[in-house]
Amino acid sequence: ETGVTQSPTHLIKTRGQQVTLRCSSQSGHNTVSWYQQALGQGPQFIFQYYREEENGRGNFPPRFSGLQFPNYSSELNVNALELDDSALYLCASSPGRGGQETQYFGPGTRLLVL
Amino acid sequence: AQTVTQSQPEMSVQEAETVTLSCTYDTSESDYYLFWYKQPPSRQMILVIRQEAYKQQNATENRFSVNFQKAAKSFSLKISDSQLGDAAMYFCAYRSLPGGDSNYQLIWGAGTKLIIKP
Numbered sequence: 001e002t003g004v005t006q007s008p009t010h011l012i013k014t015r016g017q018q019v020t021l022r023c024s025s026q027s028g029h030n031t032v033s034w035y036q037q038a039l040g041q042g043p044q045f046i047f048q049y050y051r052e053e054e055n056g057r058g059n060f061p062p063r064f065s066g067l068q069f070p071n072y073s074s075e076l077n078v079n080a081l082e083l084d085d086s087a088l089y090l091c092a093s094s095p096g097r098g099g100q101e102t103q104y105f106g107p108g109t110r111l112l113v114l
Numbered sequence: 115a116q117t118v119t120q121s122q123p124e125m126s127v128q129e130a131e132t133v134t135l136s137c138t139y140d141t142s143e144s145d146y147y148l149f150w151y152k153q154p155p156s157r158q159m160i161l162v163i164r165q166e167a168y169k170q171q172n173a174t175e176n177r178f179s180v181n182f183q184k185a186a187k188s189f190s191l192k193i194s195d196s197q198l199g200d201a202a203m204y205f206c207a208y209r210s211l212p213g214g215d216s217n218y219q220l221i222w223g224a225g226t227k228l229i230i231k232p
Contacts, residue, residue, distance in 0.1 A: 033220075040225075041225075042118075042223050042224050042225055043159075044222075045220065045221075048219065056218045056219060088157060092159070092220075097218050102149075102161055103161075104161070105159035105160070106158065107156065107157055107158040108157045110157075
């Protein structure tokens, strides 16, 4: 059984650019959640996708957007990058969207905005 | 809104000894889930243990166990027989039941860095 994978592992962008991060969910999982983890902090919830639709959103501006595909893989897009967007971006998949479902995490994408 | 607090930025323990990491949370909900995740230098969050609030029995997973005090809103993690591989950041997290107000998200503490001394 393949776990959650993310690409790329590292990325360097400049302020104002756009970035796309990718996540492949674990086999059998239909729900993907995205988190932003700034250095030295706990993760912050960005949004969740369930069966290709956004299912919940944290306190992030609209320039953070996402997609989920029929195979349940997902993309996180960030437009007009700001310096504060530098962080580790974590993707987690789960077999359902309920609170009882454990989320399984990928290794993350480290984004540096210069 | 729910909050999770980890008051110990860093803890150290001698190999083979026992260590307890603290976590408190604030919520007005009566049913919810609590988790401990481990994040080693490889960055990947790994589930250590989970607790359903409606269960009075404390969860255990091999050397890891929790002390869940619902009235006190406390959820501490005890690691017995500490091993070098236990060195990592440990995060406590909260999640509402479906229909709660947390949008299915995990709400995280700031983490505790655990150092294992050989």
